[in-house]
Amino acid sequence: MRCGEHDADWLVTAPYTGSQGPGRLLAYCDGCRDEARRDLWVAIPMCLLGDDPAATLLPLYQAGLTESNPRLIAESLLAEGPWVEQAARHLH
Numbered sequence: 001m002r003c004g005e006h007d008a009d010w011l012v013t014a015p016y017t018g019s020q021g022p023g024r025l026l027a028y029c030d031g032c033r034d035e036a037r038r039d040l041w042v043a044i045p046m047c048l049l050g051d052d053p054a055a056t057l058l059p060l061y062q063a064g065l066t067e068s069n070p071r072l073i074a075e076s077l078l079a080e081g082p083w084v085e086q087a088a089r090h091l092h
Contacts, residue, residue: 002029006032007029008046009030010028010043012036012040012041012043013060022065023041024066025060025068027046041065042065
């Protein structure tokens with residue numbers, strides 16, 4: 001979480017400092033998303049990830065809208081699950 005004070009409501013792609021690219025996926029609360037709105041490439045409500053986050057996250061990665069791969073997303077944002085291994089296989 002960006003602020004560490006509120007629950008994560010959004011999964012966003014935000015560029016690294018000085019980067020021109022899409023950056024990586026991060027968890028933001030509503031306030032942090034609103035504050036950084038003009039710097040974000042993608043903002044997905046966490047509730048849309050559901051039971052199969054790979055269905056949403058893999059296309060973002062494959063389309064170049066994030067530099068995060070499914071393994072990194074799972075380690076930093078989401079609980080481990082069987083979808084992680086499945087998603088990783090599709091990327092290699």
